[in-house]
Amino acid sequence: MTRAETSRKTRHEVLAEFRSGEILAAARRVFARRGYDAATLDEVAQEAGIAKGTLYLYFPSKEEIFWAAVRERMLELRQRAQSAMRQAEGIQARLRAAIAVRGELMRTDAEFMRIYLTEFGHLCAHPTRYRKPFRELYLAMARDLAEVLEAGMKSGELRPGPPLELALTLQFLLRDCFTARYMGVFADDGLNLENFVFELFWCGVRPQSARPHPAVKSAAPPRRLQKTR
Amino acid sequence: MTRAETSRKTRHEVLAEFRSGEILAAARRVFARRGYDAATLDEVAQEAGIAKGTLYLYFPSKEEIFWAAVRERMLELRQRAQSAMRQAEGIQARLRAAIAVRGELMRTDAEFMRIYLTEFGHLCAHPTRYRKPFRELYLAMARDLAEVLEAGMKSGELRPGPPLELALTLQFLLRDCFTARYMGVFADDGLNLENFVFELFWCGVRPQSARPHPAVKSAAPPRRLQKTR
DNA sequence: TATAAAAATGACTCACGGGTCAGTTTTATG
DNA sequence: CATAAAACTGACCCGTGAGTCATTTTTATA
Secondary structure, eight states, rough: OOOOHSSSOOHHHHHHHHHHHHHHHHHHHHHHOTTTTTTTTTHHHHHHHHHHHHHHHHHSSSHHHHHHHHHHHHHHHHHHHHHHHHOOHHHHHHHHHHHHHHHHHHHHHHHHHHHHHHHHHHHHOOOOTTHHHHHHHHHHHHHHHHHHHHHHHHSSSSSSHHHHHHHHHOOOOHHHHHHHHHOOOOOOOSSSSSHHHHHHHHHHSSSSSSSOOOBBBBTSSSOOOOOOO | OOOOHHHHOOOHHHHHHHHHHHHHHHHHHHHHOOTTTTTOOHHHHHHHEEEEEHHHHSSHHHHHHHHHHHHHHHHHHHHHHHHHHHHHHHHHHHHHHHOOOOOOOOHOHHHHHHHHHHHHHHHHSSSSSSSHHHHHHHHHHHHHHHHHHHHHHHHHOOOOOOOOHHHHHHHHHHHHHHHHHHOOSSSSSBBOHHHHHHHHHHSSSSSSOOOOOOOOTTTTTOOOOOOOO
């Protein structure tokens, strides 16, 4: 076997990869619509335009399909966040970059977002085969952030605190605020979510100057409590 | 029918209420262990020490049992939070009181906490019969908090900002941090969760004095990144 | 104690969906 | 084109669990 042959993917492998990708995309749509438990593999197969049996040529079980669909996106997210943070300079810019990458994903991949938002609790808490790898990936992203925070604390740009816990907190805030926006609880306009989260994380709510919370457009007065919607 | 008769509960009603309570408590234990979907009514009945058919004398469906079990505790939580906030004086004390009440529930009712943490996403997002009332109750609690925040903004104790969004954010933070603690991701010692959340919400992470983040015990140095556990 | 009403029971039904596999179609090869 | 291998199909199998109801047990009453 030549070098070229070992490094190049065979026609079969390329096709298999393509098909897997299609299946995972279809799966994300269905899991987003129904949630993990209510989703059926019949529906996933239909969505992917193949027969149910074919799913089992590419994946061994429903659980594996789900986890593969989620992992794919999480790995991408981590990659992008890492490189965005590396490119930025200074603690503020790095945090904003990390936030922006997550915001970007939320905006562009509604299916993944919905899965992430609704299944997060189960992903973390219930003893499925994929709980451990999920936690590890989630924690790894938090650790990437925590390194930035820790560097900021050393340089004096941040006040000292527990870096990993603060990093997790920031990840939580982002997920939650996007959930809330998605659910229609957060105002749809006049509130830049990424800015809102950054500002809160950075400054908190107490008054330190006459400057208003920058999440509010200066034109608009502080919003009044809104009715349920 | 005399006045006394209309206001007093009959023996039958008292017993029925007691039995319902037992069922809901058993249901909370089972839903906490298994999650909504994996929980079976056979197990709930066994846990309650009754036959499955008996469940249906008190509740019409699995969904209703679940929602009744959750609602009961959420209503209690709201009551307690309201009265705690009313008793406290000043914005700081009121926020701390609201946090303390939630922390207290998390500490004393592990079953409810686990349900709340793991099913939150589904509760919010999926079109079940109980989604709307759940959202309303959750939002109502946020609005209670938001009123306090808004008063603080008017009095200048807080910088201006969107009150409902900030209130929701605080609720999110609390749930998430308790989830993290519960999952063993947050440090088990040296980190007072209620204090940590309050401080972050109040001050953010940027340096404003030499004072370290009070969430860290002064004796302990800032914690290093920890390995997955 | 006799008897009727209320409460409780648990075996049963039935729809559902994950997973299988014998049979069919497509593709690769000589 | 012939033939074998690979890919795909979907009807079927089977465990599961929500919800039912004929029967039994308990309670209230006269």
